Amino acid sequence: MDLVNDAGLLGCKPSSRPMDSTKKLQLDFGTLMEDPSKYRRLIGRLLYLCITRPDITYAVHKLSQFVSKPCVGHWNAAEKVLRYLKKTPGHGLFYSSSSKPTISIFSYADWAACPDTRKSMTGYCLFLGNSLISWKAKKQNTISRSSAEAEYRAMAQATCEVV
Template sequence: MDQNLKLNPDDGTILPDPSSYRRLVGRLLYLTITRPDISFFVNMLSQFMQNPRDSHLTAVFHVLRYLKGPPRHGLFYLAQCNFQLSAYSDVDWASCPTTRRTTTSFFITLGNSPISWSTKKQTIVSQSSTEAEYHAMAMTTCELV
């Protein structure tokens, strides 16, 4: 999917009945359990649950078209595993155009198999990229423990 998906809370007109948008995004949130490739986009779309606009619904349909395409991604769990735990974290400092908050993500594997992943906005506004990295590592460590 296009990593440059930009959703503005003021683009388009407010949906008269937001229930269909909320239902679709809720189903996409459930689907991120097995499809980590859409986690970032569904996270962005779920931020507009209160006042969804027609541009947000268009973005939901874009994600659905992506999912309907040929299967290119998937999770593979091997029967033979070395049971080595690995964790990776990353930060996109002040990346949210509306709140200027940092997006934090982590990815944890057991052997070659993914077992946990997440992408979230940090609850605080980091003053530097170093501080943002520290919070990302803390969040990853909490997940590991």
């Protein structure tokens, strides 16, 4: 809650989602911020919070791409993450002692997700029983020619994590 308080959003309306899925963040997303260090500080704190809050990992990853030249639109998107954190203070990792020791992994790819580079996004979640033990959301290193190729790369990365 300190993050929300420090940003001056304690009295704001909470959000049920960490990011607006209809908006594609780009390098030029409005006017440049007058004080970019404010945005950089917030993103650094959110990155640290991702250690225990995998539900915001994707949104924070997207926002961290713009720390070199943050715009007002990026700040507004970061505030949406804070409003989500305000609504979900009890969310986080839970490790059950009674779950079965089975390994499950789920992978995801968003083909050409970045409008600036046309690179795809990869994401995966690795579970031991009901407990999340590893997760990642990352832009792929190469540009995929199809959604099937992007999915294949995502599955390959997830498989490497299991091994």
